[in-house]
């Protein structure tokens with residue numbers, strides 16, 4: 001696709017603007033409302049999980065949602081490909097060893 | 100006055116029409132018989148005096164009054180054309196931090212003794228100056244252009260209005276918010292080239308005070324140092340008059356939001 005294909009002539013630019021804005025503003029609002037301890041919580045959780053599984057900063061996300069008078073803290077961790085692989089340098093826990 | 104209203108004209112983004120609106124709005128309120136002061140909070144970049152056409156009469160300014168180098172009534176400039184209208188200019192040189200919270204509050208309290216309305220022309224941005232302009236406000240006019248970054252900044256300002264103002268801190272009813280869309284081109288909207296009133300209202304979801312069309316009359320007015328509302332026959336002038344009337348509680352239909360209908364004559368001859 002050439003650079004000029006990005007200027008999609010078939011779509012009205014106002015429509016594109018509205019769509020981009022809606023997404024942007026929802027994201028801004030979430031950022032604004034999130035309690036200031038969330039980033040630190042995320043870092044500390046990452047450190048703990050790293051002891052057991054090889055994951056990066058990007059593999060963990062925390063979101064806080066509000067539904068009426070209830071707050072939902074959602075923690076999402078994406079585990080590496082070969083599911084739940086142990087880190088090689090870590091001893092296997094008792095239970096996992098073959099008899 | 101016990102029920103003086105402090106109105107902040109704010110936007111986040113720069114150059115969207117805050118000063119144009121402050122001047123028009125203040126003059127509109129004064130023309131309706133309300134004693135009105137318009138205060139320039141844009142320290143270092145004062146422009147309101149130019150738009151109001153009183154730049155040569157500035158002797159003392161807002162910061163002089165805060166620093167007790169002048170009395171308030173020495174700094175206030177009376178508008179020569181309109182009864183009931185006074186301007187408090189911003190200082191040109193002093194640093195922005197010179198607007199202290201206590202200083203601003205003292206001056207506003209003194210203005211409250213005489214005026215029905217105090218219109219605060221906010222500087223752009225979301226820093227100290229903008230914060231000072233909004234902190235004591237009872238109502239806010241959020242000036243927005245139909246342009247993606249302006250709408251986003253307006254949303255940010257709404258976030259601040261809802262959390263960082265004196266009314267919120269004191270647990271009173273929050274600042275009343277009004278959306279003012281300016282530099283609107285119904286023709287471009289109809290061609291799908293510009294966000295529409297409806298789009299923007301949906302995104303920001305605050306009540307719409309009015310729509311000011313993109314208008315040549317605004318430049319002409321600023322060239323002459325006359326708030327555009329004084330030009331009673333211009334589109335922008337009429338749109339601002341409608342806004343003031345709505346602000347004062349009248350129910351007036353929106354104008355200048357549909358493309359101009361071309362007459363058969365102009366269609367034939369390609370004029371406007």
Ligand SMILES: Nc1ncnc2c1ncn2[C@@H]1O[C@H](COP(=O)(O)OP(=O)(O)OP(=O)(O)O)[C@@H](O)[C@H]1O
Nearest residue numbers: 113114115116117118119223282312313314317318
């Ligand atoms: N409705 C309009 N039609 C055409 N031009 C306009 C309109 N409203 C404002 N302008 C122009 O836009 C420019 C910026 O206006 P203004 O100074 O009022 O913005 P501002 O928000 O106060 O800017 P700043 O953030 O720098 O204080 C000016 O040149 C003004 O003439």
Ligand SMILES: [Mg+2]
Nearest residue numbers: 117118141146
């Ligand atoms: Mg300005």
